[in-house]
Amino acid sequence: EIVLTQSPGTLSLSPGERATLSCRASQSISSNYLAWYQQKPGQAPRLLIYGASSRATGIPDRFSGSGSGTDFTLTISRLEPEDFAVYSCQQYSTTPTFGQGTKVEIK
Amino acid sequence: EVQLVQSGGDLVQPGGSLRLSCAASGFTFSGSALHWVRQASGKGLEWVGRIRSKANNYATAYAASVKGRFTISRDDSKNTAYLQMDSLKTEDTAVYYCTRPNAGNWFDPWGQGTLVTVSS
Numbered sequence: 643e644i645v646l647t648q649s650p651g652t653l654s655l656s657p658g659e660r661a662t663l664s665c666r667a668s669q670s671i672s673s674n675y676l677a678w679y680q681q682k683p684g685q686a687p688r689l690l691i692y693g694a695s696s697r698a699t700g701i702p703d704r705f706s707g708s709g710s711g712t713d714f715t716l717t718i719s720r721l722e723p724e725d726f727a728v729y730s731c732q733q734y735s736t737t738p739t740f741g742q743g744t745k746v747e748i749k
Numbered sequence: 750e751v752q753l754v755q756s757g758g759d760l761v762q763p764g765g766s767l768r769l770s771c772a773a774s775g776f777t778f779s780g781s782a783l784h785w786v787r788q789a790s791g792k793g794l795e796w797v798g799r800i801r802s803k804a805n806n807y808a809t810a811y812a813a814s815v816k817g818r819f820t821i822s823r824d825d826s827k828n829t830a831y832l833q834m835d836s837l838k839t840e841d842t843a844v845y846y847c848t849r850p851n852a853g854n855w856f857d858p859w860g861q862g863t864l865v866t867v868s869s
Contacts (some may be wrong), residue, residue: 677855679794686846686859687794698857730794734854737810738784740794 648741654749661718663744665731670711675735678716682727751775758863769832771847779825785832787843837867
């Protein structure tokens with residue numbers, strides 16, 4: 643099983659700031675089979691990024707994904723009020739696994 | 750609109766059983782696999798299992814934590830998938846989501862989630 647470790651656990655930022663979230667895998671993820679999701683309280687996850695760097699339909703271009711192998715990053719260039727949420731990474735190179743999540747909270 | 754609508758969550762005693770449903774619309778359900786993912790309160794997402802399409806022999810796979818206790822099935826005539834949960838444990842308490850895999854196995858869309866509480 644591939645274990646995904648996200649850091650930091652919580653990110654305290656102000657609207658307009660840049661957010662950088664990390665997802666590290668216990669072994670290399672082939673073909674960049676990594677996705678990112680956003681989740682707000684009481685809601686289902688929402689797909690943001692797949693294939694490590696491809697934005698899902700309707701996702702604003704302030705969201706970007708990068709990385710390969712074992713190290714991946716989700717960047718939100720300028721935080722909007724609606725972006726404060728929990729973000730999770732998921733690998734689908736093997737049996738799907740998820741990271742534990744990073745909470746982006748208002749400072 | 751591609752949509753998954755869930756039903757069936759409830760409070761059940763340890764050792765009991767429950768069946769969750771996931772009704773699909775807006776896409777060719779019969780040609781798609783369907784996965785179940787759960788999330789305990791305040792915890793991360795955990796993959797539970799999946800069922801493939803008829804073309805892939807309705808093959809199922811499960812997480813080790815539920816194997817032998819949970820069963821995923823589907824009725825393509827009703828565009829619905831099911832998660833049968835038996836021998837439930839307190840640690841199965843979670844919100845359960847169904848979700849559709851895309852080209853690889855990234856998940857979109859997701860059902861709205863349904864709460865399963867296992868408690869005496």
